[in-house]
Structure formats: C-alpha cells, structure tokens
Amino acid sequence: MKDIIVDDFQDTVNDVLFRHKSIVDVMTKLQESDARLNRAIAKAVTICGCIKINAQKQDFPEDMDLEQACQFTSSHIEGELCDDCKEVINQEMQNHLFYLAALCNLLDINLYDNMLEEYDKLNTLGTYNLL
Numbered sequence: 576m577k578d579i580i581v582d583d584f585q586d587t588v589n590d591v592l593f594r595h596k597s598i599v600d601v602m603t604k605l606q607e608s609d610a611r612l613n614r615a616i617a618k619a620v621t622i623c624g625c626i627k628i629n630a631q632k633q634d635f636p637e638d639m640d641l642e643q644a645c646q647f648t649s650s651h652i653e654g655e656l657c658d659d660c661k662e663v664i665n666q667e668m669q670n671h672l673f674y675l676a677a678l679c680n681l682l683d684i685n686l687y688d689n690m691l692e693e694y695d696k697l698n699t700l701g702t703y704n705l706l
Contacts, residue, residue: 585687588676605675608674615667626654633648
C-alpha cells in the first residue's frame, strides 16, 4: 500500500510539474527548498523560541560499543515545536519532497525503490551503515 502512495505521489508530481521541467531548474528548486526548510527551523529557534539548540561535543567512553553510544547521543534540541512552527516546517518538508520526486522523475529513478533500497541497507547494516 505504501509503495502505491509513494508511486502515486511521484506520478502526480510528474503530472503537475510543467514550469520547472529542466534538470537545472529542479536542482536549484531542490536546493532552495532545502534552504527554506533550514530557515524555518532556524526561525523556530531565533524568532519563535519554541525550541532551543544546545549543541556541544558528544563524548563517549572509549570502551563503549556503538549500540551503547546511541543511547547517550543527543539531538541537541530542547523544547517542542509550537503548532505554527510545525505547520511551516511541515510545508517546507512537503515542498522539498515535491522537488526530490521531480528530480527522481527527470533522472528516471523510482523514489519508492530508492527508499526501499536504503531501508533494506539500514536493516542489513544497522548502525554500521553510518561508519
């Protein structure tokens, strides 16, 4: 069922994308959507203040294995997104997904297959995938 939704989404993007059909346009729109998403998160911190970022080096004991280390990592986010910020960030994520699907269409890449391949790799390699 989920593959149908992703495939339908990708097909719909292909149907409605007529203005930015050039690969160059889609690449730059994807980059712009990424910047807008990052800006929306930054505004949640700097303008709204519903979340705070408290980033610092994540120290782990040398004798700790990777699975134990995952329990001690932090997202560095304090607080929760307010409804307004969450709505804006969700919209920016949706725009980003739109242009990602558009790029997949132009390059003849199936978004669902790509997601499934990454999912399988993550399940197979687990935390070792990130090393």
